[in-house]
Amino acid sequence: MKLPASFEYVYLREAETAGRLAEFAGSRLAGLCADQGWLFDGRVKSEESVFARLELGELASIVDMNDVYATTVVVPTRSEINDAAKAVQSVYPNSEIKVRRRADPRSFKYDDMHIYATLGPTAPGIDRAIRYRPFEIQIRTGLQYSWWRATHDVLYKGDVKDWRLERVASQARGTLDLIDGVLADLPAAAELLERQADDADAQFGQVVGWLEKWPEGDRPVDRRRFVDTVLAWLAQAGNALEAVEAALDSARGQALIAEEGITPAQVVQILAADEAGLPTLTAGERRILVTDELATVAPDFGSLPEDTRVQL
Numbered sequence: 001m002k003l004p005a006s007f008e009y010v011y012l013r014e015a016e017t018a019g020r021l022a023e024f025a026g027s028r029l030a031g032l033c034a035d036q037g038w039l040f041d042g043r044v045k046s047e048e049s050v051f052a053r054l055e056l057g058e059l060a061s062i063v064d065m066n067d068v069y070a071t072t073v074v075v076p077t078r079s080e081i082n083d084a085a086k087a088v089q090s091v092y093p094n095s096e097i098k099v100r101r102r103a104d105p106r107s108f109k110y111d112d113m114h115i116y117a118t119l120g121p122t123a124p125g126i127d128r129a130i131r132y133r134p135f136e137i138q139i140r141t142g143l144q145y146s147w148w149r150a151t152h153d154v155l156y157k158g159d160v161k162d163w164r165l166e167r168v169a170s171q172a173r174g175t176l177d178l179i180d181g182v183l184a185d186l187p188a189a190a191e192l193l194e195r196q197a198d199d200a201d202a203q204f205g206q207v208v209g210w211l212e213k214w215p216e217g218d219r220p221v222d223r224r225r226f227v228d229t230v231l232a233w234l235a236q237a238g239n240a241l242e243a244v245e246a247a248l249d250s251a252r253g254q255a256l257i258a259e260e261g262i263t264p265a266q267v268v269q270i271l272a273a274d275e276a277g278l279p280t281l282t283a284g285e286r287r288i289l290v291t292d293e294l295a296t297v298a299p300d301f302g303s304l305p306e307d308t309r310v311q312l
Contacts, residue, residue, distance in 0.1 A: 001048045011047045014062060018044040018069035020130045024123050025092075029071055029137065032087060039074035039145070063133075066116050070136040074145045078184040081113055084139045092117040095137070113139040143176040143183075203231060206241055213248055213257055214264055229265045236284055237276035247271040261293030270298045282308040 026042045033040035045053075045068045059065055075084050089095050095117035115137040123131050140148070151169045182189045207227045211219045220226045234244060247253050248271065256267045269288070273281055278300050281288060288301065289310040295302025 001051075003047060003051055007051055008047065010062060011050055014050065014068050015044055015047070017130050017133050018135075020126070021069040021119070021133060021135050024119055024126065024130075025069070025117070025135060026071060028091060028122075029073065029088070032091060033073055036084075036087065038076075038080075038084065039142070040071065041074065041145075042069070042071040044069055066134040067136040069133075070138065072138045072140055072145065074140055074142055076142055076183070078141055078180055081139050081141070085113060085115065088115055088117070088137055088139070092120070092122060094118060094120045112144060115139070141180050141183075143180050147173055147176055203227075203241065206245070207231065210245065210248060210268075211264060213253075218264070220264065226265055230268050232286065233265075233269055233272055233281065236286055237272040237280050239272045239275055243275060244268060244271055247274065256297065259293075259297050261291075262297055266291075266294050270294075270301075273298070273300070278304070 022042055022044065026040075029042070030040045032038075045065075050062070050065065050068060053059070053065060054062060062068075073084050073088065075081060085097060089097075092115075095115050098114040098116065116134050117137055118134055119126060119131045121131075151172075155166065155169060204224075204227050207230050208223050210230075211223070211226070234241065248257070248267070252274070253267070253271060256262070256270060257264075259267075262270075269281065282304060287308055287310045288304060289312075290301050290304060291312075
């Protein structure tokens, strides 16, 4: 788009400021998101987009535009939005949250959380024009972000205004809004379903309950993987859950639980081998991961043939 040369000079100044904000604020927010397992996105508003916004006449000056540099923090579900806002405000204490309006129940307009911040005292030595230039931080869920990326250019930058297009975009938005609510509290949503009798659920609960026998710091984060591993090895050995649970509570089991360097799943493997015999564990195609610590505590595992082991 052809733009006035007088504006281009002003935009270059603002774009330079926005670039410095991206350098300092963007890198800091990206690090925060990486630490928390969130996604981060940032952009400098294009020259044409800035001019079009000013041309609308709603702002008194270009310095009133708080989103020349704008960022997005993407969290998995709604349940993490407030945590993300607190984390952002801990990085930028002088930031302000834009008041969110109560949504019309008959519409499905996403009302993302917007935070306006400045580098302020967090960036000493930086030019004041950059330190106190506001920038925007939006906090969205993954579904909100996906909807925005998929529809923004089509709805707002397209050549046509089509009722059908806006209708289907709104329908998709309403569906995602509902799913966002479900994902925010999946256990509560599951309670809406009728409970089904399933022996696997009972086994899972029993085996995951064994982890209470270990100090909290020794328990695996991935509980499902632990249960899957234990059930696979017990099926291989033909051990009953009740027998293994009794072995865990025995003096032998308690001693193994107190050992440093062996995992809860390895403790169960040792106890399964005690009852069924180590050859039973190695009779199939499944291989055993034998660490130095496991071989020290249970020397029989250390003497297993190479073709029955997982090679590190």
